[in-house]
Amino acid sequence: MQIETIIQEKKLKLTAARKEILELFIDSQKPLSYDDIKESISMDKATFYRNISKFETESILHSFESNDKKRYYEITGTPHAHFICKECNSIECLEESINLKIKNHTVHDILIKGICQKCMG
Amino acid sequence: MQIETIIQEKKLKLTAARKEILELFIDSQKPLSYDDIKESISMDKATFYRNISKFETESILHSFESNDKKRYYEITGTPHAHFICKECNSIECLEESINLKIKNHTVHDILIKGICQKCMG
DNA sequence: CTCTATGCAAAAACTTTGCAGGGAT
DNA sequence: ATCCCTGCAAAGTTTTTGCATAGAG
Numbered sequence: 001m002q003i004e005t006i007i008q009e010k011k012l013k014l015t016a017a018r019k020e021i022l023e024l025f026i027d028s029q030k031p032l033s034y035d036d037i038k039e040s041i042s043m044d045k046a047t048f049y050r051n052i053s054k055f056e057t058e059s060i061l062h063s064f065e066s067n068d069k070k071r072y073y074e075i076t077g078t079p080h081a082h083f084i085c086k087e088c089n090s091i092e093c094l095e096e097s098i099n100l101k102i103k104n105h106t107v108h109d110i111l112i113k114g115i116c117q118k119c120m121g
Numbered sequence: 122m123q124i125e126t127i128i129q130e131k132k133l134k135l136t137a138a139r140k141e142i143l144e145l146f147i148d149s150q151k152p153l154s155y156d157d158i159k160e161s162i163s164m165d166k167a168t169f170y171r172n173i174s175k176f177e178t179e180s181i182l183h184s185f186e187s188n189d190k191k192r193y194y195e196i197t198g199t200p201h202a203h204f205i206c207k208e209c210n211s212i213e214c215l216e217e218s219i220n221l222k223i224k225n226h227t228v229h230d231i232l233i234k235g236i237c238q239k240c241m242g
Numbered sequence: 243c244t245c246t247a248t249g250c251a252a253a254a255a256c257t258t259t260g261c262a263g264g265g266a267t
Numbered sequence: 268a269t270c271c272c273t274g275c276a277a278a279g280t281t282t283t284t285g286c287a288t289a290g291a292g
Binding site for chain 2: 245246247248249250251
């Protein structure tokens with residue numbers, strides 16, 4: 001998915017900050033926290049939060065809180081569940097598609113917390 | 122489960138604050154946020170956070186973040202999944218036991234986010 | 243009596259808002 | 268030219284920490 005296309009579809013302006021943020025998410029292919037992003041991109045925190053907020057409203061990104069109590073953002077693509085290790089705080093994207101039918105509720109995301117194979121030894 | 126027993130097993134001191142917190146969780150039988158607790162109990166926030174933190178370390182409570190971006194705490198009992206509605210922010214404890222086997226990872230909690238039946242209309 | 247918990251206040255961490263100037267369309 | 272976006276600074280929220288006193292075992 002082209003960044004230009006994403007931005008234009010939502011009728012947003014393509015600024016340098018937005019391009020950098022989206023490029024980072026597309027390249028990294030994994031959930032990133034504010035700190036992760038700050039490491040790669042220098043940008044005012046207000047700009048960061050405002051853009052992330054807009055991206056979430058427009059469903060370009062979505063977020064969840066991990067075990068380290070930090071918020072992680074991810075580009076919205078193929079829906080998938082996340083496994084979060086309570087020992088090493090690692091986040092694993094699970095390939096399995098989400099097809100649970102829960103009491104007629106519509107399921108969007110699944111967050112699974114536990115201990116990963118590595119930490120189980 | 123008696124509060125006295127819980128506290129003694131973890132070799133903690135049973136103070137008025139701790140008794141109030143645990144009584145509230147046992148009575149309410151659902152996840153509670155800091156604000157929920159503050160409504161029912163008057164207690165310094167430092168005391169609250171220190172006790173909650175200790176309870177989590179001792180696995181008396183566990184927590185997760187809901188859709189309203191508030192942290193919800195729950196007494197550790199029979200493991201169960203939670204359904205969080207992204208529309209009305211309601212939290213539903215699911216009866217289904219957690220027996221997923223995920224890539225040899227040990228699963229503790231599952232958080233399912235979506236739209237509940239009521240909000241789907 | 244000893245050691246931990248509490249309350250208050252201050253600080254740290256995280257996120258949002260106001261405003262003036264800059265940039266995209 | 269217009270309207271949205273950005274950076275800076277300030278304020279708002281949420282959570283943590285230091286310290287002296289109070290309370291549990």
